[in-house]
Amino acid sequence: MKATVIDADGAPTIETVPDPGLAPPGQLLLRVDAAALNPADVKVIEGQFAGRFLRARTQPLVPGFDFSGVVEAIGDGVASPRVGQAVFGHLPYSSKNTQGSLADYLVVPAESVGPKPDEVSHPTAAATATTGLTALQALRDLGRLRPGGRVLINGASGGVGAHAVQIARLLGAEAVVGTCSAAKMDFVAGLGAEPVDYRQTAFPATPGGPFDVVFDAAATASYRAARALLTDDGAYITTLPGFGLLFDMLAAAFSRRTAGVVVVKSQAADLTQLGGWLADGALETPLDTTVDRADVAEGLARLKSGAVKGKVAVRMR
Numbered sequence: 001m002k003a004t005v006i007d008a009d010g011a012p013t014i015e016t017v018p019d020p021g022l023a024p025p026g027q028l029l030l031r032v033d034a035a036a037l038n039p040a041d042v043k044v045i046e047g048q049f050a051g052r053f054l055r056a057r058t059q060p061l062v063p064g065f066d067f068s069g070v071v072e073a074i075g076d077g078v079a080s081p082r083v084g085q086a087v088f089g090h091l092p093y094s095s096k097n098t099q100g101s102l103a104d105y106l107v108v109p110a111e112s113v114g115p116k117p118d119e120v121s122h123p124t125a126a127a128t129a130t131t132g133l134t135a136l137q138a139l140r141d142l143g144r145l146r147p148g149g150r151v152l153i154n155g156a157s158g159g160v161g162a163h164a165v166q167i168a169r170l171l172g173a174e175a176v177v178g179t180c181s182a183a184k185m186d187f188v189a190g191l192g193a194e195p196v197d198y199r200q201t202a203f204p205a206t207p208g209g210p211f212d213v214v215f216d217a218a219a220t221a222s223y224r225a226a227r228a229l230l231t232d233d234g235a236y237i238t239t240l241p242g243f244g245l246l247f248d249m250l251a252a253a254f255s256r257r258t259a260g261v262v263v264v265k266s267q268a269a270d271l272t273q274l275g276g277w278l279a280d281g282a283l284e285t286p287l288d289t290t291v292d293r294a295d296v297a298e299g300l301a302r303l304k305s306g307a308v309k310g311k312v313a314v315r316m317r
Ligand SMILES: NC(=O)c1ccc[n+]([C@@H]2O[C@H](COP(=O)([O-])OP(=O)(O)OC[C@H]3O[C@@H](n4cnc5c(N)ncnc54)[C@H](OP(=O)(O)O)[C@@H]3O)[C@@H](O)[C@H]2O)c1
Pocket: 038, 039, 040, 130, 131, 134, 154, 155, 156, 157, 158, 159, 160, 161, 179, 180, 181, 182, 184, 198, 217, 218, 219, 220, 238, 239, 240, 262, 263, 264, 303, 306, 307, 308, 310
């Protein structure tokens, strides 16, 4: 099959690689119709330290965590989905993963996909998986967001942030404030948040609090900086684990204000929820750019430029 392979210079090229073969027990063989790009791909491609925890660094290096496509075959023990069904999802972060989604075919655990509604395009579905799941799980599970809550999203213009602003509203938040750069204030306002330029306002001085949830989607702040913005039992959640967070979590253990890190899980029920919201128009995945598979280099350059509003998707067919 054909796949996007990262060459010795770190550049993506389309090459022939071995087929993934039959679906093992509990897994699916998918035909990939679309994928999407994430900072995680950049970390893997550039060999960054964090990238080692996301997947195996085997050769050929085929990147990609987001996928949308059609089930070609199912392994033993898989009751759902069925062959021919359109599904989407996030390839779980695991050092056992040896192949990403930028390929004709992909093998994934059956429980890590959700049904793709007919009304939702493959690029939109793929571009919703990783960041939509991250935002939903951060706000609902770690943030314990309740209707009427007040939410601050740090990095509201990125993939995670753009989903988080909308999902906070869908979970019933009364007020959502979103930090971003000056050029993306209108974009963030359009998503449903009160925009704040992070270069003009120091993070601890962000107006609109106190907040029940501070979701540090960009992972540029800290629990210490967020504490003064939180309600007495508010939650700070970041997207990147680190030593700083370890100390923060220790400090938070003696406080009702919690600190945590989200680690995205590709759960069928959550993908079904996201697909439903997309299908009925409650959730939108802003596609900044959609490239053909031959132009993945262009998509990665766009992602790394910092100019993206929302997501970069890849058409695979
Ligand atoms: N833990 C997990 O399971 C998980 C899952 C998904 C993603 N992540 C991580 O989460 C992070 C964000 O992912 P993403 O997909 O949203 O990335 P992205 O689409 O590249 O967006 C990055 C965001 O960071 C903002 N930003 C940059 N500098 C900032 C600053 N100084 N203050 C506030 N915001 C700032 C950007 O705002 P402007 O563009 O307006 O400057 C943009 O909104 C990445 O590190 C990613 O690897 C973790």
